[in-house]
Amino acid sequence: MSSLYIHIPFCHYKCSYCDFHFSVNKKSKDKVIDAIIKEIIERQDYLQSKELDTIYFGGGTPSVLSIEEWVKIFHHLSNIYTWNKNTEITVECNPEDVNIGYLLVLKNLGVNRISLGVQSLNDKVLAWMGRKHKVAHALKSIKDIQQAGIENFSIDLIFGIPFYDMKNLEKDIYFLLNQFNIPHISAYQLTVEPKTKLNYLVRKKKISFANEDKVRNEFLMLHDTLNNKGYLHYEVSNYAKEGYIAKHNSAYWLQKTYCGIGPSAHSYNGIERRWNVSNNYVYANSISEGKIYYEKEILNANQKFNEYVFTRLRTTFGCNLNEIKVNFGEKYAKHFLDAYSKNKAYFEVDEKNQKYYLSPSNGYLMADKISLNFFVV
Ligand SMILES: C[S@@+](CC[C@H](N)C(=O)[O-])C[C@H]1O[C@@H](n2cnc3c(N)ncnc32)[C@H](O)[C@@H]1O
Ligand code: SF4
CATH class of the missing domain: 3.80.30.20 (tm_1862 like domain)
Incomplete structure (x- = not known):
């Protein structure tokens, strides 16, 4: 995409x-x-x-x-x-x-x-x-x-x-x-x-x-x-x-790659996240003078997992156990299931598609707090 x-x-x-x-x-x-x-x-x-x-x-x-x-x-x-x-x-x-x-x-x-x-x-x-x-x-x-x-x-x-x-x-x-x-x-x-x-x-x-x-x-x-x-x-x-x-x-929200253009825009290519300077003059002058106008960060596996959980739990796309196993490995899948068993009350599970998602009413209200319980630190 x-x-x-x-x-x-x-x-x-x-x-x-x-x-x-x-x-x-x-x-x-x-x-x-x-x-x-x-x-x-x-x-x-x-x-x-x-x-x-x-x-x-x-x-x-x-x-x-x-x-x-x-x-x-x-x-x-x-x-x-x-x-x-x-x-x-x-x-x-x-x-x-x-x-x-x-x-x-x-x-x-x-x-x-x-x-x-x-x-x-x-x-x-x-x-x-x-x-x-x-x-x-x-x-x-x-x-x-x-x-x-x-x-x-x-x-x-x-x-x-x-x-x-x-x-x-x-x-x-x-x-x-x-x-x-x-x-x-x-x-x-x-x-x-x-x-x-x-x-x-x-x-x-x-x-x-x-x-x-x-x-x-x-x-x-x-x-x-x-x-x-x-x-x-x-x-x-x-x-x-x-x-x-x-x-x-x-x-x-589905961790696809995107290219962000313009001051303050963010980009993600699956490996690094980068963000342009949030200042119109610095942005325009740096670009015209060929200077660097952005910062970037290479994401490690924990950061990628935490972002996955954070964004997915805010959506009906939910977290997919199979996807976690394939993309992050068994260790992260076990971590996910342990955290899930402590927060079950807010979740709906679609067994057929191995999808775990917050209930779009009460669950969403707590989305940010609940995702913290899933983070690997
Ligand atoms: C980039 S902004 C606005 C786009 C456009 N300039 C406009 O005002 O319609 C996108 C949306 O974020 C929402 N927004 C911005 N700051 C907010 C805040 N502090 N609390 C809640 N919504 C906010 C507004 O609904 C806004 O339309
Ligand atoms: S300050 Fe600008 S971007 Fe922000 S909500 Fe108002 S019009 Fe939109």
């Missing part, structure tokens, strides 16, 4: 909760895009195949790019790689950037999946998050995506907002599902990240943060509601209608 990730490190504004790598100063945009293109060309042999299964443009905000910039990037990609109608090509978009003309250009270039940052269906919550779009924009963008004929799309939502009642969140979800046929939903629990405005407000005690019970109840409500509406809860934060599981993110 060949997957390419391209990070577009610019945003129009800074949301109160977000610590992804981006800059709101777009002065270096041309330089960074040139560097991204240079990295695409220079690293063309990183993946084993030139036939791509997935391409994902994430950010930051990829929809800050102009049509000319998209055409330029796709021109260079197509000089190196090939893709076909089964290749999943996703672009993350913010609602305020989307209109039918823009979407049709993306579609003509080959983009067949949009991930839209809806975040909330309440204008007060959106303003509190520092978003510049209103609910009406987001709903219009969903219509535009459908009208442009991009039937595969996903929306991002955030739950666990301190002052927003679960009853309202539940009403919002029903409204959305009754209004639109949405193939994929990512629902993230709000986390307080360092160096964000939200973190500052929590530290200064200007916000009392959502308590554990509220977060848990909202997670379970989303699980039940979406499950009843026919969505598979296939990863802690991800729900898909049949046939719409995200191929690109699944490649990460």
